[in-house]
Amino acid sequence: xxxxxxxxxxxxxxxxxxxxxxxxxxxxxxxxxxxxxxxxxxxxxxxxxxxxxxxxxxxxxxxxxxxxxxxxxxxxxxxxxxxxxxxxxxxxxxxxxxxxxxxxxxxxxxxxxxxxxxxxxxxxxxxxxxxxxxxxxxxxxxxxxxxxxxxxxxxxxxxxxxxxxxxxxxxxxxxxxxxxxxxxxxxxxxxxxxxxxxxxxxxxxxxxxxxxxxxxxxxxxxxxxxxxxxxxxxxxxxxxxxxxxxxxxxxxxxxxxxxxxxxxxxxxxxxxxxxxxxxxxxxxxxxxxxxxxxxxxxxxxxxxxxxxxxxxxxxxxxxxxxxxxxxxxxxxxxxxxxxxxxxxxxxxxxxxxxxxxxxxxxxxxxxxxxxxxxxxxxxxxxxxxxxxxxxxxxxxxxxxxxxxxxxxxxxxxxxxxxxxxxxxxxxxxxxxxxxxxxxxxxxx
Numbered sequence: 001x002x003x004x005x006x007x008x009x010x011x012x013x014x015x016x017x018x019x020x021x022x023x024x025x026x027x028x029x030x031x032x033x034x035x036x037x038x039x040x041x042x043x044x045x046x047x048x049x050x051x052x053x054x055x056x057x058x059x060x061x062x063x064x065x066x067x068x069x070x071x072x073x074x075x076x077x078x079x080x081x082x083x084x085x086x087x088x089x090x091x092x093x094x095x096x097x098x099x100x101x102x103x104x105x106x107x108x109x110x111x112x113x114x115x116x117x118x119x120x121x122x123x124x125x126x127x128x129x130x131x132x133x134x135x136x137x138x139x140x141x142x143x144x145x146x147x148x149x150x151x152x153x154x155x156x157x158x159x160x161x162x163x164x165x166x167x168x169x170x171x172x173x174x175x176x177x178x179x180x181x182x183x184x185x186x187x188x189x190x191x192x193x194x195x196x197x198x199x200x201x202x203x204x205x206x207x208x209x210x211x212x213x214x215x216x217x218x219x220x221x222x223x224x225x226x227x228x229x230x231x232x233x234x235x236x237x238x239x240x241x242x243x244x245x246x247x248x249x250x251x252x253x254x255x256x257x258x259x260x261x262x263x264x265x266x267x268x269x270x271x272x273x274x275x276x277x278x279x280x281x282x283x284x285x286x287x288x289x290x291x292x293x294x295x296x297x298x299x300x301x302x303x304x305x306x307x308x309x310x311x312x313x314x315x316x317x318x319x320x321x322x323x324x325x326x327x328x329x330x331x332x333x334x335x336x337x338x339x340x341x342x343x344x345x346x347x348x349x350x351x352x353x354x355x356x357x358x359x360x361x362x363x364x365x366x367x368x369x370x371x372x373x374x375x376x377x378x379x380x381x382x383x384x385x386x387x388x389x390x391x392x393x394x395x396x397x398x399x400x401x402x403x404x405x406x407x408x409x410x411x412x413x414x415x416x417x418x419x420x421x422x423x424x425x426x427x428x429x430x431x432x433x434x435x436x437x438x439x440x441x442x443x444x
Contacts, residue, residue: 003027005437009265010234014265016223022227053301054299056387088173091316106201111206112129128161128163151393153188157188168318174194180295187391260441262408285410292395297345297384300380300382301340401436
């Protein structure tokens with residue numbers, strides 16, 4: 001097959017671009033260096049249990065319009081359980097359980113109404129939340145900023161009148177989950193963008209969605225089948241390098257490949273090493289990629305001898321492990337598999353597995369009394385040391401989709417989508433790259 005377009009990278013960005021092009025009749029070749037597709041959002045088979053285990057628990061929100069469009073293209077949208085209204089079960093550091101449940105009212109009134117009935121906060125906290133409504137409305141109508149500003153999330157929240165209790169129980173868990181950084185490090189501007197997208201006039205936008213399939217069955221395997229059905233090709237174990245001499249030329253081991261459109265959909269940290277010689281036209285982009293910091297995620301998978309919670313997920317604010325997800329509830333099986341997630345896990349990522357597991361067990365048993373009598377059958381720690389790029393103030397600017405090299409386009413969550421390092425940012429970038437490639441091919 002002689003491809004019309006070559007996609008380098010088989011994660012959300014590359015596969016959303018590939019399937020969008022294949023849907024338009026473009027002959028697509030996808031090249032993935034690893035043995036399997038998925039990039040930083042993939043799954044593996046646990047050798048002891050035989051389960052497919054995600055390399056981290058990924059949460060979608062209703063505002064991920066491009067992601068849901070991608071999943072509809074693949075026919076897998078039904079495998080995401082999306083709440084009808086935002087509901088979060090929370091156990092604070094003192095062990096007190098509460099639930100923020102937003103009623104079926106127009107947004108963002110539903111958030112205020114939910115807070116009015118939330119017994120974990122005071123009237124002062126509720127009034128502070130009402131005040132933030134106006135800020136959310138202004139942010140939603142504003143153009144996304146080109147930089148991360150100078151204040152962090154905590155400073156941004158305090159400037160907008162949010163109380164310490166609201167920050168601890170609501171905003172910090174949401175911010176750390178969305179930005180994968182401490183609220184003392186991450187940009188307040190970046191979080192303002194997240195909030196404005198979640199709390200819109202459509203209350204679906206802030207509802208949380210959880211995959212009911214392992215990530216490879218949710219998107220990467222169906223995407224491969226989609227491309228191949230459209231007469232395209234997907235190769236794994238295919239490390240690509242790109243030479244630029246007026247146009248991009250792709251080298252895969254001893255093979256030289258050309259196409260009218262080439263989309264580089266690798267992680268930002270892999271972008272500089274993708275090129276055989278450092279093209280002068282891409283110098284500023286590659287410099288920015290090298291100067292961009294990363295933030296890790298640590299996930300602890302625990303298999304217990306009995307169920308310990310009836311909730312699909314529970315927030316654990318103020319702890320190293322901020323969320324616990326019950327795979328039994330999500331996958332409708334008998335497994336006692338829990339997934340505990342630590343976002344912005346710089347303090348954990350370098351520790352020994354046993355130490356991390358012990359910490360996760362202590363925090364789980366402090367929060368869930370039923371876990372105190374349960375026996376641990378198996379534990380697996382998953383580290384993603386460079387899970388996301390940093391959104392701290394002062395980070396380098398992110399690049400656009402279209403590069404200075406004709407026919408060469410960028411995709412990936414780091415591309416300037418106005419979003420932090422989320423699945424939605426990756427898919428938005430993939431769809432933009434596909435649109436740019438279609439224009440290049442005369443099919444736009």
